[in-house]
Amino acid sequence: MVKVHKAADGKLKQTIEVGGNTFVADAPVAAGGDGAGPEPHDLLDAALGACTALTITMVARRKQMPLEDVRVEVTREEAGGLYKLFRRIELVGALDATQREYLLGIANKCPIHKALTGRFEISTELFN
Template structure:
């Protein structure tokens, strides 16, 4: 427990995912020369406990403002899954405390 003086650890994790996703999408769209006015990424975490097991889901909502066709939008949704934070969270993580 903190004193609610700043963001909590789960909020920081969601912020890292949202920021990484937005940067990845912007870099990809710029490289392709696609007309993107803005990229919005909203994230939220949902946690539920079943006995000793905690099920965690991260929800990511994209707001892509630009002159994009359906194929481009679909591709950007695929690219969102390629951001480094997303890939890290999907793979088992080994944490060593020394």
């Protein structure tokens, strides 16, 4: 479960609690926030990047591939109601071409990639 509430400080800053971890999100100064943390779109993009790196790393370890690091960059464009993500992946290590191609394919199997390319349904209700 993820819990989000207004932070004690800041104009729009939100405290996020998940899995025993606490961090913040905020709006940029230009949008009325303090820029004290990533904005929600950045968190969404970061989820894809982190999931990609974790999934590739776990598969490479399981297959005992000589992967030393995975570096992922995610950028986005928004236009005409389309939210488009661009993902660049760097595989660091003494991998051969077959291993590199295999791990690149694994990127599309990360759970966040699957969620973002699938269908979403969001149910909303008030509680208190």
